Amino acid sequence: MSRMFHEARVLSRQQLTPGMLRLTLGGAGLSELTTTGIGDEYLRLFFPNEKTGKLHLPVITDNGRWTYPDGQDAIRCSTYTVRRYRADPVEIDVDFVIHEGGLACAWALDAKVGDTVTINRPRGLYSRPADALWQLLVCDATGLPALSRILEQTPRHIESRMFVEVASAEDELVLPHHPAAKVTWLHKSGNGVAPSRMGEVVGAVPLPRTPGYIWVAGEQKVVRSIRKFVRQELRLPPERYELVGYWTANGADWDAKWAALDPAIKAQIAAGWNSGRDAEVVRDEYEDVLEKFGL
Structure with missing residues (x-):
């Protein structure tokens, strides 16, 4: 080891x-x-x-x-x-x-x-199913390094549709070449400079009927709303998506609210994570608590 x-x-x-x-x-x-x-x-x-x-x-x-x-x-x-x-x-x-x-x-x-x-020691989360024929990759600037490496490692036959929020056109990066990839850059969007459009994009982009995969990385509240859509509207099984909060807007305020949270609520959250129940269901409950207390 x-x-x-x-x-x-x-x-x-x-x-x-x-x-x-x-x-x-x-x-x-x-x-x-x-x-x-x-x-x-x-x-x-x-x-x-x-x-x-x-x-x-x-x-x-x-x-x-x-x-x-x-x-x-x-x-x-x-x-x-x-x-x-x-x-x-x-x-x-x-x-x-x-x-x-x-x-x-x-x-x-x-x-x-x-x-x-x-x-x-590093770990990874992205886990595209072997039968996937397409992937939707959506992120802000914090997710660009991961998106770039994912694209670099994507087989040629898989179609990749990408949307990336950046502060300005100057913040675009040259992405690895892929014959079946298309990227749309969203300028002056998210990244703490303007409201994010990631949720709007995920909700509007037409998805193929064939097997695929969705990967999203960005601000945690933005990703939380996207996760609700993916689970409740698209009703995708967990193996078809990875949705990750990379950062928290107004982090100091979040930390203060978390510190002030009732210890009984924190104990309830910890018990959920340690319960052995379905991890996605536990995460649903956890995110409901965060939303309830403005976190």
């Missing part, structure tokens, strides 16, 4: 667009880092406590659950896509959307060649 945590060293920096910065990470500390090969593969970057300078890490089980040693300070981390993995020697590209107030973004903007950061 591969190690859970690795020390990565900054090898290079590249400004991809005005709103996206790429860091290439490598070094001897990544020699045992393996890849899942999954298109939306992600990992977490862990940062030291601001006051003490001490790095606190969770205990992560093989199924991805986190546990925390008693009395340990809060863990400071951020989740990012592995845009590209290269072996021998191991190097990874991680793309950062530039924005105000982000822990990892602030680090990336200041990072110099030779700086180090601790990362964990």
Whole structure:
């Protein structure tokens, strides 16, 4: 079994667009880092406590659950896509959307060649069924690295319809070539600059009657509304979609509301996740609670 945590060293920096910065990470500390090969593969970057300078890490089980040693300070981390993995020697590209107030973004903007950061073993969620003949890929700028890698790995016979929200035309990226792919860029949409149109797009795009797959990544409330549509209107089974909240608008306000939530409600949520019941049904209940309390 591969190690859970690795020390990565900054090898290079590249400004991809005005709103996206790429860091290439490598070094001897990544020699045992393996890849899942999954298109939306992600990992977490862990940062030291601001006051003490001490790095606190969770205990992560093989199924991805986190546990925390008693009395340990809060863990400071951020989740990012592995845009590209290269072996021998191991190097990874991680793309950062530039924005105000982000822990990892602030680090990336200041990072110099030779700086180090601790990362964990990557995981992935995208799981297109073998019989899928098409896929609908919808995201904002935060999902662009994953969308690009997914497209890069998509077989030639699968049709890909893509909609990507970006702040401006300057934030478009050159996507990997695919003979059966079409992308529509949604400018001045979502990304904290304007209301998102992702839900509108998913609700309006005509879907083929043949087997397919839907992948969506973006702001968590936007994705939540799309998930309702996919489950309640399209009535797709879970193996036909992966809908992921990559970030939270007004995150500080969300954190404050969560901290103030009745402990009994939190216990109810935890009991649901640990119940062993259908994960999608539990998520329905969880998201209903979030919506009820303005989260």
